[in-house]
Amino acid sequence: MPETLAEELLLLAYDLRGKCRIGPVELDCGVGGAMLSELRLAGRLHLDGTVLAVADADPVGDPLLDGLLADVAASPRGRTPQEWVTRLRATDHQRRLLARLADHGQIAVDRHRLHRTLGVLVETRHPVRDIVGLWDAQQRVVAAVTTTAPADARTRALGALVAATGLSKPVFATSGNWRVLRDRMRAMTEDDWIAGAVRRALAAELGSVSA
Structure with a gap:
């Protein structure tokens, strides 16, 4: 089973054939937002006015998350959550998360040779192999908006x-x-300031808010 929100989001983003179901910008921003959400849920980050701040600098035990926490703590100036989401697009976190999922057998790495007019291109796909993890993540999010059972904080963050x-x-x-x-999920999670930062980052990058 995936251990972090970012890993769950990646399982939801790729289909069983390995094609990504959203664009690269949306995935980049989503993964960055998921990592920030994980640290927020662990009590390590909070919103100080309009900027992201460290509430507790103790490591959480995940190298990627601990590296991000250290980056926020060492930042010479305060940045908004949207600025952090945009900044995280330039990192290799997504590649490292996909490699970790592959190492755990939760996704496969499938490289296709595409013959185009100007030469041969290699397309990398990531077919999901952890069907249980994928199903669990999807059903938790679906249940949050289709049943009266209260959703836990992690499910709400993933749904947002x-x-x-x-x-x-x-x-x-x-x-x-x-x-x-x-729309029901957005209404349920309207106070999720990290999901809001992801939407604003996408609007700035793409000129529109994702559906």
Whole structure:
């Protein structure tokens, strides 16, 4: 089973054939937001006015998350959550998370040779192998907006990122009107300032807010 929100988001983002169901910018921003959300849930980050601040500098035991926590602590100036989401796009966190999932057998790495007019290109796909982890993540998010059972903080954080990054259609489409369920999730998590930062970062990068 995936251990972090970012890993769960990656399982939701890739289909069983290994194709990503959202664009690269949405995935980059979503993974960055998921890492920030993980640290927030662990009590390590909080919002100080409009900037992201460290509430507790103790490591959480994950090398990627601990590195990010150290980066926030060492930042010479305060940055907003949106600025951190955008800044994280330039890191190799997503590649390292995918490698970790592959090492654990949760995804495969499938490289295809594509013959194009100007030469041969190699496309890398990541077919999901951890069907149980994928199913658990999807069903928790779906249940949060289709049942009366209260969702826990991790599920709400994951659902907020699903709604922010454009994953609503593939996650909700088999459970009802995906737009209605997306809007319900957004209403449930309107106080999630990291998901809000992801939406604003995407709006700045793409000129529109993800569906």
